[in-house]
Amino acid sequence: MKYFLLLFGSLTMAACQNMGKRLGNADSASLNSITTDTAEWITYTGKLPCADCEGIITTLTLHQQQKNPDFQFKMKETYQGMKSGKETTFSSEGTYSILRGNAIDPNATVIQLNPDKDRNLQRFFEQVGENELKMLDKDQHTIESSLNYSLKRVP
Structure with a gap:
């Protein structure tokens, strides 16, 4: 029984990690709101909830380089209303994938x-x-909350 539970848990974790199907570059390029033929940066921003501060001002910028098939992102998160009285900002960047389905x-x-x-x-x-x-x-489940978890596109 112990081995069955271990096997079941491993299979469940593998299934969750592969929940969405990655789209190829040809398919993902057709998603106009995320990528465009001119390969411009698209920015979304909003104030996300924070467990121990007033909120996290989040800016997410998405880009696909024309000569590089990797999708690139940059994210800046500013934690507001910290107990220390100071705002703390974290910046990150890396690659992203576009998945079909959740x-x-x-x-x-x-x-x-x-x-x-x-x-x-x-x-x-x-x-x-x-x-x-x-x-x-x-x-990849919707966060059930009355708090705002949305980022809006910056014109």
């Missing part, structure tokens, strides 16, 4: 930050319309 909707378009890094460094955002990304939990 745990609930097989047709959802999901952006996975840091697909080739440790699961704790990955983040997921679902495209909601042309001008909004909504943060998902680590299992």
Whole structure:
């Protein structure tokens, strides 16, 4: 029984990690709201919830280089209202993938930050319309909350 549970747990984790299907560059280029033929940077921003501060001002910028098939991102997170009285800003950058489908909707378009890094460094955002990304939990589920988990596209 112990080995069955171990095998079942391993298979479940593998299934969750491969929930979405990665789109190839030809397919992903057709997602106009994320990438364009001119390969410009597209920025989304918003104030995300924080467990021990007033909120996290988050700016996520997405880009695909024409000569490089990797999708690149930059993210800046500023923690506001910290107990120390100071704002703390973290910047990160890396690659992202566009996935088709998530745990609930097989047709959802999901952006996975840091697909080739440790699961704790990955983040997921679902495209909601042309001008909004909504943060998902680590299992690509919608975060059930009355708090705002959306980033809006900057014109």
